[in-house]
Amino acid sequence: MLSDYLPWIVAGAVVLALVIGGVVMSRVAPDVTAPLRRRRPRPHRGHFRPEEEQQTPVRQAAVIINPTKVTDLGPVRERITATCRANGWGEPLFLETTAEDPGPGQAATAVRHGVDLVCTLGGDGTVRNVASVLVGTEMPLGILPAGTGNLLARNLDLPVGLEAALTVALTGRNRRIDVGELRIGPLEPAEHPEAGPDGAAASAQDEPISTPTPQTHHFLVMSGIGMDAAIMAGTNENLKNKVGWPAYLVSGAKHLISPEFRVTVRVDDEPEFRRRSRMVVIGNCGRLLGGLVLMPSALVDDGHLDAVIASPRGLVGWVPVATRVATRRRKGHPTLDHKVCTEIRVVVDRPVPVQVDGDVLGEATEVTAVVRPASLTVRVSRA
Incomplete structure (x- = not known):
């Protein structure tokens, strides 16, 4: 009787072996369709730009101008802007001095604006007034000589041409210098005179001495x-x-x-x-x-x-x-x-x-x- 069922037993064993082998292979072999199913959307082309280009903001300089020392202010601004762009800097922040505020207020505004460099376009007086705000800070000062003497620029061996001086300010090195305080x-304060026997000086103390x-x-x-x-x-x-x-x-x-x-x-x-x-x-x-x-x-x-x-x-x-x-x-x-x-x-x-x-x-x-x-x-x- 067993011989009658032997072919079916062999066939069943073969089928069982194939099922078990298929299950095992499905768990061991890699799924070649998985990468296709898990593929993410293609990143924006900006994702492939250099990391430095993405993280480094464009630097900006403030240029504080004494308008009494500059003629044809419009073309001068254009030259300054072109030089900034040529050296990899952004649009400069232009500020002008006035008779009431010859530089300190403009310098403070530039610092609050968050610029990377403060430049002066004027004479030694403009440099001094702007520098008075920067003393004791790390903010660098660039000097664009436009005055009569330009003595600080001469003592620092700086160029006097506009583009050359601005290029030094944008690309030069920092140098710490001394400042005089007068x-x-x-x-x-003046002291009041001591009271005399007649009390005259003592009464004068009621009116403070003007100093x-x-x-x-x-x-x-x-x-x-x-x-x-x-x-x-x-x-x-x-x-x-x-x-x-x-x-x-x-x-x-x-x-x-x-x-x-x-x-x-x-x-x-x-x-x-x-x-x-x-x-x-x-x-x-x-x-x-x-x-x-x-x-x-x-x-x-x-x-x-x-x-x-x-x-x-x-x-x-x-x-x-x-x-x-x-x-x-x-x-x-x-x-x-x-x-x-x-x-x-x-x-x-x-x-x-x-x-x-x-x-x-x-x-x-x-x-x-x-x-x-x-x-x-x-x-x-x-x-």
Whole structure:
């Protein structure tokens, strides 16, 4: 009987083996259709761009313009914009100074806007006013010279052409420089006189003594007291616009015999000394107009200020001063003192004019200058 069912038993065993093998193979063999079923939509073509291109935003520079120093402002803006784009920067932020706000407000606006660089297009006064907001920060300052002297740019060996100067600002290296801080006015408030036997002085205390509020200004190039400030104040603006820096020579010739004043000077912790003087110049750097050097050892990043106290007697007394400047000698005539310091206090016997970086601030009888080392970042050439 078994032999009758043997073919069916063999056939059933074969079928069972094929079913079991199919199940096993389905679990072991890869599913070639799975990638097709799991395929994601094709990414946008922007997904294949370099990672740096996606994550790096376009940098922006703010350009603060003194409109009194620039003619044809429209074409100048176009040149600046073209230079920014050519160097991979975005559309610049343009801000203009005014008589009421010569730069600090515009600099603060640029910083709040989140720019990567603040540039000035103007003279040393514009640079000073803008820099006063950037002192103590990491925001770099680019200098586009457009003034008469451009002394800071000259001391930093920056180009004076617009495109060349802007290219340095956009692609140059950061350099930390010192800043001078000038305080105009007494260090301590005036005290009331003590009451006398008759009580008169005591009654005067009911009316406070009026004393000028001390003012603090920054300077990047030089601050001056006396004759040099009088020269700045006496320079004809129309002549300066026509002939440039030689206009200062005309004003200087008129003030060579300016009145002397008595000055008391204290340098750092040294004992104070007294002189009869015609001017006191306190410098953060030493190069003047026309290639002249007043302070040969002065550097913008040496952590010191240099001071020159000139006390010539009459026209003949200026000869050794002029010789010293022309020969770039640090030591000179006895009527010319040169001091290197971190702080200097100058008290004069009568009000004299005071200037910082060419801007006349008025008259004063006491000033104190201190250095703030490496407190400002400026863009300079990489070479």
